[in-house]
Amino acid sequence: MERNNAIAKRELAHEQHLKYLRYNIWEGGSHFLPSSADWTETASPLPLIPASELANPIVTKTIRENPQLFDIVTPIFVDCFENLLESHPNQAFVKSVCRDLREGFWPWADTHFGEYPNTLDLSLPEPTNEREAQFLRDQRDHEVFKGRFSQPFGIDLLPGMYCMPIFAVPKVRNSPDLRMVTDQSAGEFSLNSMIPRE
Secondary structure, rough: HHHHHHHHHHHHHHHHHHHHHHOOOOOOOOOOOOOOHHHHOOOOOEEEEOOOHHHHHHHHHHHHHHHOOOOOOOOOOOHHHHHHEEEOOOHHHHHHHHHHHHHOOOOOOOOOOOOOOEEOOOOOOOOOHHHHHHHHHHHHHHHHHHHHOOOOOOOOOOOEEEOOOOOEEOOOOOOOEEEEOOOOOOEEEEEEEHHHOO
């Protein structure tokens, strides 16, 4: 009976946490650990960019000569985040996540240097439907303003860049509202083809 009361009290305390804090704990003895929080305790550190990718002279030259196009943008205050995680039991993983929040995450991609084209433009022509065309222009401008798209740099891709098709579709069937889609799987040399499926 006492055990059931103790569990009930713990569950009540858990339910009274602010919703966004309910599962963001790793306290010893807690049975409320979700799989994602539990996983971080044993996860391997995130990988560094492989030396083979850093040795790609085309990409490294473009990045070095155009750093303004490759800002690392995150809504996370990384120093504060790191301080909040100083008691986390897997510091190697925490340090790797914080490093990547500062420097950019590596998506485990193999860019097939020497096999795939150095530059690939699969962009589509502007839609003939003016409403869709204006929607895409507005979305592009919004993404640039938010820092999620680079500032304009001309009409041609720089060496090492890929551009995947972008188009508009209805948000839901028969809806007048649109959403923007970027097809990362388009073509034989798609961005998604560089990332392992597992």
